[in-house]
Amino acid sequence: MYGGGYIFDKPLQDHKDDDDPVKLAEFEARIDRGEKVEPHDWMPFEYRRQLIRLIEQHAHSEIIGALPEGTWITRAPGFRRKLALAAKVQDEVGHAQLLYNAAETLGKSREEMINDLISGKSKYSNVFNYPAKTWADTAVIAWLIDAGAIVNQVTNSKGSYAPYCRALERICQEESFHLKYGYDAVVHLATGTPAQREVLQDALNRWWPPIMHFFGPPDNASVHGEKLMRWKVKMASNDDMRQQFLNMYVPKIWELELTLPDPNLRKNPETRRWEYTEPDWDEFKRVINGDGPCNKERLAVRRTAEERGKWVREALLRPETQYSVPLS
Amino acid sequence: MSTIKSLDPRVTRFNIEEDDQSMQPLERRDYFETYEVFHQAKRGGRHTHVGSVHAPSPEMAFLFAKEQYGRRSTSTSIWVVRTSDIHTVGDEHSDMWENVPEKQYREAGFYKVRSRIEQFKKRHNDS
Amino acid sequence: MTASNEALKSLLYATADDLLILGHRNSEWTGLGPLLEEDIAFSSMAQDQMGQSLALYEILQRDLGERDPDTIAFLRPESEYRCCHFVEYPIGSYAFSLMRHFLFDQASYLRFAALAESSFKPLAFVSRKLLGEIKYHIMHGNTWMAQLSRGGEESHARMQSALNEAFPMALGIFEKLEHEEELVDAGVYAGSAQLRDLWLQHIEPALAHGGLALPELNAQEAGTAFFGGRKGFHSEHLGSLIEEMGAVLRSDPSADW
Ligand SMILES: [Fe+2]
Ligand SMILES: [Fe+2]
Numbered sequence: 001m002y003g004g005g006y007i008f009d010k011p012l013q014d015h016k017d018d019d020d021p022v023k024l025a026e027f028e029a030r031i032d033r034g035e036k037v038e039p040h041d042w043m044p045f046e047y048r049r050q051l052i053r054l055i056e057q058h059a060h061s062e063i064i065g066a067l068p069e070g071t072w073i074t075r076a077p078g079f080r081r082k083l084a085l086a087a088k089v090q091d092e093v094g095h096a097q098l099l100y101n102a103a104e105t106l107g108k109s110r111e112e113m114i115n116d117l118i119s120g121k122s123k124y125s126n127v128f129n130y131p132a133k134t135w136a137d138t139a140v141i142a143w144l145i146d147a148g149a150i151v152n153q154v155t156n157s158k159g160s161y162a163p164y165c166r167a168l169e170r171i172c173q174e175e176s177f178h179l180k181y182g183y184d185a186v187v188h189l190a191t192g193t194p195a196q197r198e199v200l201q202d203a204l205n206r207w208w209p210p211i212m213h214f215f216g217p218p219d220n221a222s223v224h225g226e227k228l229m230r231w232k233v234k235m236a237s238n239d240d241m242r243q244q245f246l247n248m249y250v251p252k253i254w255e256l257e258l259t260l261p262d263p264n265l266r267k268n269p270e271t272r273r274w275e276y277t278e279p280d281w282d283e284f285k286r287v288i289n290g291d292g293p294c295n296k297e298r299l300a301v302r303r304t305a306e307e308r309g310k311w312v313r314e315a316l317l318r319p320e321t322q323y324s325v326p327l328s
Numbered sequence: 329m330s331t332i333k334s335l336d337p338r339v340t341r342f343n344i345e346e347d348d349q350s351m352q353p354l355e356r357r358d359y360f361e362t363y364e365v366f367h368q369a370k371r372g373g374r375h376t377h378v379g380s381v382h383a384p385s386p387e388m389a390f391l392f393a394k395e396q397y398g399r400r401s402t403s404t405s406i407w408v409v410r411t412s413d414i415h416t417v418g419d420e421h422s423d424m425w426e427n428v429p430e431k432q433y434r435e436a437g438f439y440k441v442r443s444r445i446e447q448f449k450k451r452h453n454d455s
Numbered sequence: 456m457t458a459s460n461e462a463l464k465s466l467l468y469a470t471a472d473d474l475l476i477l478g479h480r481n482s483e484w485t486g487l488g489p490l491l492e493e494d495i496a497f498s499s500m501a502q503d504q505m506g507q508s509l510a511l512y513e514i515l516q517r518d519l520g521e522r523d524p525d526t527i528a529f530l531r532p533e534s535e536y537r538c539c540h541f542v543e544y545p546i547g548s549y550a551f552s553l554m555r556h557f558l559f560d561q562a563s564y565l566r567f568a569a570l571a572e573s574s575f576k577p578l579a580f581v582s583r584k585l586l587g588e589i590k591y592h593i594m595h596g597n598t599w600m601a602q603l604s605r606g607g608e609e610s611h612a613r614m615q616s617a618l619n620e621a622f623p624m625a626l627g628i629f630e631k632l633e634h635e636e637e638l639v640d641a642g643v644y645a646g647s648a649q650l651r652d653l654w655l656q657h658i659e660p661a662l663a664h665g666g667l668a669l670p671e672l673n674a675q676e677a678g679t680a681f682f683g684g685r686k687g688f689h690s691e692h693l694g695s696l697i698e699e700m701g702a703v704l705r706s707d708p709s710a711d712w
Contacts, residue, residue: 063486066485070486072703074699074700075699075702075703076703077701077703078525078529078712079505079509079528083506086482086485086502089485089486090499092486093491093494093495093498094491097492100491188711188712193707193710304487305489308548308549311613312489312490312603313489314606315610316603316606
């Protein structure tokens with residue numbers, strides 16, 4: 001899982017465009033023809049830089065995203081849920097592995113990415129800075145956060161960078177299991193006892209704002225954004241993805257006679273777009289910059305896992321090993 | 329220094345120090361080298377490239393690859409090979425593949441004799 | 456002669472509870488492991504162990520009239536669990552968790568290999584099916600053991616001290632079961648002492664390959680220091696884990712989760 005077009009960085013100030021105009025034209029023609037870009041192909045500096053950021057932050061989101069749900073592995077009710085949740089969280093770790101590898105093909109090592117995650121230099125999806133307080137939270141996460149992730153990932157999988165597309169293809173297959181599992185868990189709570197419905201409704205109320213944040217703030221149409229669209233790095237606007245999500249999932253939520261904490265949420269029959277109260281984008285920025293309920297813990301856990309694993313990795317490392325980068 | 333009391337009982341038991349900033353940055357070879365993974369889904373099928381793993385040895389690369397790439401659906405075999413042992417040439421040579429599709433004399437579809445036979449039969453019957 | 460249901464239950468609960476508890480312990484590493492790839496591998500094995508315990512609880516329900524697997528796995532009082540203390544201890548360092556994984560899965564493989572020949576057919580059938588997946592656990596344990604214990608002085612010392620700690624605990628796997636004579640006489644089970652001897656034959660060469668030596672044990676450690684589990688007496692760690700494992704289920708056992 002993962003989220004957000006918000007991660008795109010401003011272009012380097014005064015970045016000297018050392019990109020050869022002839023090669024740039026060939027590159028753009030290739031993308032216009034719908035061809036994919038492979039790791040050893042020529043690519044513009046800014047294309048490489050933005051992709052590294054995009055894929056790296058996606059990878060971080062997977063590994064950090066394993067934490068709120070991992071919270072409930074030992075407590076999941078019964079074998080069916082326990083095994084499924086363990087497998088789902090394992091998948092998220094697996095997604096991180098696939099995505100770090102994809103980012104590495106662009107020239108940034110896994111070690112550098114992890115350093116940037118732990119130092120706070122590199123971000124991850126905001127939703128994972130919120131706590132999973134009850135079992136119902138995991139059900140809501142597995143259904144709706146993963147649903148958001150699928151909207152995002154299916155969109156990105158049509159992008160131009162081949163290793164990212166290949167990783168996403170595999171990831172999307174696994175996400176569909178996550179989504180089904182999450183929906184199943186939610187439906188069991190929603191159709192269960194009054195107490196089960198109550199914890200579910202409570203979880204939904206708490207997760208709705210982070211879910212609305214998930215796709216990032218409305219994009220302002222910048223020249224920069226247009227270039228990323230033309231290069232097929234960014235495949236859809238944040239708002240379009242949010243609309244797609246609302247369109248697919250709000251009716252399913254309402255069908256279960258659950259409510260959402262936004263009195264203005266409705267689909268406008270004329271524009272066929274969803275209307276809603278803008279979520280608190282100041283909170284979004286605060287949390288992204290470190291001041292959310294779980295930021296500190298998430299990073300501390302990751303840091304500790306790296307530190308405690310250090311002697312293990314050092315013991316395994318063979319002196320003759322060469323640094324290498326995944327092929328594709 | 330106090331340890332984190334988390335909603336996650338696992339994390340609480342992991343005894344994580346709250347404000348420890350002493351971690352040294354990882355170095356480039358911390359995660360070993362990479363191996364490419366080839367997966368066979370059923371006996372008699374091909375081994376297909378499915379991705380890569382970081383591993384300190386071929387044996388560990390196999391252990392990792394089996395679970396990362398073979399834990400779903402069916403698998404009958406996995407191969408791993410050091411990425412650095414794979415040789416290829418880069419995109420600057422992509423033009424060497426360009427004319428291949430034009431050499432149709434190497435393809436079955438190039439050989440069409442039916443109309444010639446029909447003409448022959450027609451001539452033969454006419455005479 | 457055939458074994459009584461009481462005897463069969465004692466064997467099945469001991470075997471299933473070991474796997475259930477260790478599976479839960481090992482699942483705690485998910486997302487916290489020393490490298491991503493190993494995180495995934497270790498999680499798979501934890502899932503395998505929980506799945507193996509489920510297969511045994513299903514026999515208990517289907518063939519021996521016990522309640523459904525979720526109820527018996529998660530809602531029994533502590534004194535009714537028959538797992539050994541070894542699996543109850545917290546995950547500790549990765550050295551300890553790996554050593555436990557190595558020692559336990561070697562025993563688990565031998566136990567299922569013996570049970571595959573059991574005169575109790577449902578158990579023989581399930582045991583045969585599980586051997587393949589445990590083979591991977593063995594390969595994983597052996598490879599890690601060998602590479603870490605030969606990975607320099609510090610790592611070797613960590614592995615040796617993990618072995619010193621884990622080995623006497625591991626002997627608890629082979630505490631005599633309730634009704635054991637009856638199970639052995641009926642050809643259901645090979646017997647705990649026999650399994651222990653076989654296990655020692657298997658682990659010693661693997662440990663020696665890594666330059667590790669079995670610790671000298673005092674009389675108590677070599678005897679019954681970590682015994683009790685098979686009779687329902689547990690370490691201080693089990694109670695809170697059971698509490699945790701069943702926390703949601705217990706909040707409303709009649710509800711559908
Ligand atoms: Fe997911
Ligand atoms: Fe994911």
